[in-house]
Amino acid sequence: MRGLTILVPTDDRVRFRAALSLACAQAALGGRVRLFCQEEAASLLIDRPDLDQTTLIDRGLPTIPDLIAAAHDVGVVLMVCQTGLSAAALIPERLYDGVEPGGLVGVLATLDDDRLVVA
Numbered sequence: 035m036r037g038l039t040i041l042v043p044t045d046d047r048v049r050f051r052a053a054l055s056l057a058c059a060q061a062a063l064g065g066r067v068r069l070f071c072q073e074e075a076a077s078l079l080i081d082r083p084d085l086d087q088t089t090l091i092d093r094g095l096p097t098i099p100d101l102i103a104a105a106h107d108v109g110v111v112l113m114v115c116q117t118g119l120s121a122a123a124l125i126p127e128r129l130y131d132g133v134e135p136g137g138l139v140g141v142l143a144t145l146d147d148d149r150l151v152v153a
Contacts, residue, residue: 035063035064035065036065036147036148036149037065037066037067037068037146037147037148037149038056038057038060038065038066038067038068038148038149038151039067039068039069039070039141039145039148039149039150039151040053040056040057040067040068040069040070040151040152040153041070041072041141041150041151041152041153042069042070042071042072042075042078042153043072043073043074043075043152043153044074044075045074045075045077045078047078047084047085047086047098049153050071050075050078050098050153051096051098051101052153053069053151053153054069054098054101054102054104054105054110055096055101056151056153057069057105057110058101058104058105058108058110061105061108061109061110062108066148067105067109067110067111068110068111068113068141068148069105069110069111069112069113070113070114070115070136070138070141071112071113071114071115071118072115072118072138073115073117073118073121074118074121074122075115075118076114076115076118076119076121076122076124077118077122077124078098079102079112079114079129079130079133080124080128080129080130081099081128081129081130081131083097083099084097084098084099099130102130106130106131106132111134112130112132112133112134113133113134113135113136113141114129114133114134114135114136115136115137115138116135116136116137117137119135
């Protein structure tokens with residue numbers, strides 16, 4: 035199965051939840067998955083409650099922390115843009131466990147035959 039690399043370019047929480055769901059589905063099917071949060075999307079990987087948490091829970095939907103935990107459990111590689119961390123003055127210690135720092139050059143250099151999706 036071809037791998038999947040998902041590039042998340044903005045801090046849109048709805049699109050990010052969709053990207054995480056897609057990543058989990060691909061991993062559940064046995065495919066390699068990497069999710070790269072670029073620039074302002076780096077803030078989505080800060081370990082904190084989802085801003086839509088109450089609404090999502092009331093509707094029986096997973097929150098960002100739920101989806102990140104599920105992604106981690108099925109082997110999705112979560113990556114964060116080092117430039118995005120710096121631009122937002124984010125410290126790596128506030129990120130979810132297991133998030134790897136990286137950059138676009140590294141992502142593209144290791145793309146192999148992955149499909150590349152921009153979320």
